[in-house]
Amino acid sequence: MSASGSRGRGRGKRFSRSATGPPEPYRSQSMAIIPEKFHQLNIDNNIPSRPPSFSTTTTTTTSSGRKSNGEQRKSTSRSSNGIIYLERFSRSATGPPEPYRSQSMAIIPEKFHQLNIDNNIPSRPPSFSTTTTTTTSSGRKSNGEQRKSTSRSSNGRAKSTRPFRETIRSAVPESAIVTFARRPDQGGSAGYKLKVNTNHFKCNIPQTLHCHQYDIELQTANRDGTWRPSKKDDRFVVLRKIIERENFPLVWYDEGKSLYSVELLVGLKDQYEITIKDKKSDREQTYRLLIINLVKSYDIQVLWDFIENKIAIRPRDPIRILETLLKQTTRATMVSVKNQFYDRRQTLDDLGDGRGLAGGFYQAMFLTKLGATININSTFTCFYQPFNLVHFLCEYLQHDIVRDGINDREQQLLLRKVLKPIWLETHHGENIRKYRIRGFGASARQHTFARVVDGNSDDSQERQSVYDYFVEKYNIQLEFPNLPTVELYTPPNKTQFHYLPMECCTIQAWQRSIKPLTTDQRARVTKKTVVNPTHRYQAIMDIVKTRKFNEDKYVNEIGMSIVDDQMVTVSARCIAPPEIKYKSGRDGQSDIVERINIGKWNLRNRFQTTKTINRWACVMVSSQKPNQNQLSIAKQFIDQFPLIISQYGIYFNSSPIMNSDPANSETIHNRLQELKEQNCEVVVFILNGVGEDIYKLIKYFGNQKLGIVTQCTDFVAIAKNIRSKKLDMYLQNLVQKFNAKLGGVNGMVSLARALTSSSTKDDVFMFFGADVTHITCSREKPSIAAIVGSVDSTSTQYASRVGEQYPARGKISLEIIKDLYQMSTDLLKLFAQRNHCFPNKIVFYRDGVDDGHFQKVLDNEIRALQNACKALYLNNPLPKITFIIVKKRHNTRFFIRDPQTGNMNNVQPGTIVDTDIVHPQGFDFYLNSHAAIQGTSRPILYHVLYDEIGFSSDEIQSLTYYLCHSDVRCTKAVSVPAPVHYAHLAAYQSRDADSYDNDRSTTDDFDDNDLVENVGAVTLQEVETRLIQLDPTIQDTMWYV
The missing domain is CATH 2.170.260.10 (paz domain)
Structure with missing residues (x-):
């Protein structure tokens, strides 16, 4: 009953890009938050200028005899206010093509990539050879040729490899080029002070403790006398029986290839065998333990050295060793998923598709200003049911x-x-x-x-x-x-x-499922997992009581202890919210500030800027032919829609084109094509009983193929709100997205109020948000990388660039955004096109990064962003950059006790913790910016990794909090800054971009100058990317909201 076969997989073609001329720049009249004076633009030649601190004459001759940029400019002139205006370039007819085609690439001439000899700005060739066999300056062959050779050990024997289930390898080399920013002060002082409880428990670790790591292997005997690696499920049981039989000193095991001890295992043999009888078959099986060698010894004193700022690098290995020790007593009855533990004896809560929900707890060690702590939280995850x-x-x-x-x-x-x-x-x-x-x-x-x-x-x-x-x-x-x-x-x-x-x-049994849940399943899981602060607090305290850390034999043996079984109490502050301005009065000329109450405010006035719509349509898309009652409800919605949204300053100059269509791809495409030909500016879709696939089709045709603004709304929600006479409240949320997609500004947050010492009124800020969504690690489902950047003077309108990142082969992890150079270049150009200047300060919020990848992301993405600025700014001063990691997936929670009832409550929006449980040296802080609708609020952890701007703690905390109020989708503070949320939305909306487009071609214009030199078997060039192109009329809008 056996068969054999093999399979192959083709690779998509790479495409080359032709050069296109830049379009004329849009001449914006607004430069509100920061004045027009800095970085003014000479409209005649589209060249941005910067305030002078450099010589204006830079005549240099390149190796080819061509004069450099300084001499190509005819002349320079200086205005009375000291601002330099640059004269026109003498453009050459030839030059490398643009790295990323877009309608927004306006300001910079085609030759901006050529090498500037004076300031060593690297040139970028238009394409790269696919040949990977090269020789480095040291004579070492590159990755392409190295992979052809066979790895051999010192005794000449070929090393064995494991062809199956390789660990996820990184395409990004290890590096430490950019140093992490340090906290500039002792923490912030703004706001009123308070005390909060947090689910950290202080622990005591002996400073004299030493741990030793041994390389071991557990093997199972075959019938022919050979040995094979033991199965993971057998290893812990086999090792425990050998340890008990041979009376080992205290050791603990990671279920892989490492054994740890506090004593040197000098008296032990190299090999132990044991025979164990299978309980089901009554058959005996022989195993053996091989103690191969001592790998390394660790001095636990380094933990304290790190806490006391004596060393800069976080000692990850000693922390991992101690966390492994804490897991030992849970192995017998618990399933371990990284640092999460689930009791095998529980019955899964059935979710209906072969999966079930399990409850457990999270446990991890942290090194904080307070010392070493154990972070405990209740958790839930899905497992496949052990069904036939x-x-x-x-x-x-x-x-x-x-x-x-x-x-x-x-x-x-x-x-x-x-x-x-x-x-x-x-x-x-x-x-x-x-x-x-x-x-x-x-x-x-x-x-x-x-x-x-x-x-x-x-x-x-x-x-x-x-x-x-x-x-x-x-x-x-x-x-x-x-x-x-x-x-x-x-x-x-x-x-x-x-x-x-x-x-x-x-x-x-106990195989974890990471597949997305359906809408019904999410509702069931939410009902089970979302608990109020009092219940979560009690659940955590019950976990600590059950774990009995101080009675754990492993913990006691090494002299470790939990100082207190009560949660740590830390100092916190609550800062004031920003001002949000709308337009008031019949003519909409005067500003009015809305009052924020517990993270929310009312929408009672006109938007800051709006657009009059000349031609629009409303299409009802139904899974079945709508009845008269449904058509009547749709008609009421269409009649009231223009009247209600006119209250906010949006007007329609015509009645809508109305249609009712069946839910199929061809009909939707043809309808949108027809409406496009009739010059419709926007189409409102009423979705009646259709699935998410129809929504995706509408967005695909509207955004990528035809270039027409679409706004979808749910028929059930419309009918419910019409019956309850709450349609105006429903349309409040709809109209905010509607206005943003059309290029309008809803409310304006005064970001300048957050900046005191680090900035002046002449500074021009640009805000970036970036996220990488990992759907799965495969060629079929690439990761989606999205970047958004503010492009208007109010920092309210954000344009996006989105790309797919395909693993080269096997499971190769790419933590960074490979095309960040192209994406940020395009967004910087668009900013300059609309504002007549480049920014001199950039604040970059980056989501989707694990702790272990901070250095890689910082080194590579900062370098790519800096290179983009060098290519665009030429000899002008470069912008100062602040780079911040936004971490949502952590397990720290805050609780505040009600003095009257004794119950635990959520902390208020604006609550900041930047002492006690934060990094001993780094510049990080927790911010709870939103009011939780239900359950326990989760604060966001921000790591300021790079800070050329020189923010104080108060400034960056207030600026971040203010940006949480500028999301165009709602009238409440959200949990993360708006650019981060927008990047996530853009990535999420693009996750199926290739489902309808078979063009799987990839970019090949990546430059090693943007990234640290690779030193592994997998190069960044092998990780293919595809930039997702939208229709030019949609590309630079907020289509993703």
Whole structure:
């Protein structure tokens, strides 16, 4: 019952870009937050100027005889106010093409990439050779050629490799080029002070403690006397039995290849064997432990050195060793998912598609200003139910497969969406065997193979069905012989396949599922997991009580202890919210400040800037033909829509073009095409009983193919609000997005009020937000990288650039945004086009970065951004950059006790913690900017990694808090700054960009000057990217809101 086969995968073509001339710049009249005086633009030649601190004559001759930029300019002139205006370039007819085609690339001539000899601005070639075999200056061959050779050990034997389940490798080399910013003061002082409880527990670690790491291997005996690596599920049990039998000193194990101890294991043998009887089959199995060598010894004193600012680098290995020790007593009854633990004895809360929800806890060690702490939090995650495969597939497909069967489309869906990464178990033989699934075969009655005689099979012999084989071999009468068999393999052997009946396979228990939840499942999970602060506080205290840290034998043996079983109390401050200005009066000429109350404010006045719409349409898209009542409700909405939104300053000069269409791709495309030809500026879609796929189609056609603004709204929500006479409240949220997409400004937040000492009135700020969404690590589903940048004087309108990042081969992680140079270049140009100047200060908020990737992201992305500025600013002073990591996924929570009831409450919006539990040296802080609608609020942790601007703690905290109030989608403070939220929205909206577009071509214009030199087997050039192009009329709008 075996087969073999191989597969191959093609790679998409790379495309080359042709050079295009820049369009004429848009001449903006507004420069509000910071004056027009700085960086004025000479409109005649589109060259930005900067205040002078440099010579205006820079005549240099390049190696080719061409004179440099300084001499190409005809002359310079200085105005009475000291601002330099640069004369026109003498443009050459040739030059490298632009790295990223967009309608917004306006200001800089085509030759801006050429090398400026005076200031060493690197040139960027238009394309790169795909040949990877080169020789470095040291004579070392590059990655392309190195991979062809075989790695050999010192004794000349080829080293073995593990072909299956390689760890996720990084395409970004390790580096430490840019130093992290340090806290500029003792913390902020603005706002009123208060005390809050946090779910950290102070622990005591002996400073004299030493730990030793040993490299070990656990192996299982084969029948022929050879040995194979033991399965992960067996290792901990086997090692524990050997330790007990041999009376080892205190040791602890990471379930991989490392054993730790506080004593040197000098008296132990190199090898131990043990035979263990399987409880089910009563069969004995022999294992052995190999203690290979002492890898390293660690002095735990380095933890205290870091806390006391004696060393700069966080000692990750000693922390990992102590965290591994804390996990030892939970291994017997708990499933470990990194630092999360789930009790195996619990019953999963069924979610209806073969998955269930489990409750557990998070536990991790932190080094803070206060010292070492243990962070504890209650957690939930999804696991696959340990169902029989037949039951599992019925649950997933939502129908009875025994009665209905599984068609080819469903088989492909199952393989693509759920089955391939899942482990299956079989229990019909003497031993439990584990497999992965490759595909489906014929039914057990129909699938035949050559009968096995004396362990051999031959195709010329009599053939036997799978059904007959199970009757003959195992005396099992299959219950569902007409269901397809499953084609299985045992990793790492992918050449031998086994065809087994579905009913003989079971989903292995406690396999975590990271698939997205459906809308109904999210609602069920939210109901279970969202708990108020009092209940969460009590759940955490119950976890600490159950864990009994100070009774843990491992903790006691090394002299470690939890100082107090109560949460740490820390100092906090609550700062004031910003001012938000709208337009008041019938003519909308005067400003009015809305009052913010607990993170919210009312929308009672006109927007700051709006647009009059000359032609628009409303289309109702329905899954079934709408009845008269539904059409009547849609008509009421269309009649009231213009009247209600006119209150905010948006006017329509015509009645809408009205249509009702069925929900299919061709009809939607044709309708939008027709409306585009009729010069419609915006189309409002009423979605009646349709799924998310129709919404995605509308956005795809509107944003990418046809270039027409679309606004979708839900029919059920409209009907509900019309019946309750709350349509005006519903349209408040809709109209805010509507105005932003049309280029308007809703409310204006006075960001300048946050800046006191680090900035002047002449500074021109630009704000960036960036995020990388990792859908999965595969060629089929790339990561989505999105960057947004403010492009108007109020820092309210943001343009976006989005790209896909494809792993080169296998599982290769790319933590950085590879095309950040191209994306930021384009956004800087757009800023200058609209504001007649470049910014002199850039604040960059970066989301989606784990702690271990801070250095890589900082080194590579700062360099790429700086190179983009060098290429655009030429000889002018470069902008100062502040780079901030925004960390949402952490487990620190804050609680404040009500003095009257004793219950725990959420902290107020504006609460900041920048003492006690923060980094001992770094510039970080917690900010809770929003009011939680339900459950316990989660503060955001901000790490200021790079700060050329020189913000004080109060300034960067206030600026960040103010930006949380500038989100155009709502009238409340959100949990993260608006540019971060916009980047996330742009990435999320683009996650299916290639589902409708088969152009999987990739960019090949990446320059090593933007990134640290690579030193691994995987280069950044091998990580392919595709910049997602929208229609030119949509590209630079806020289409993603």
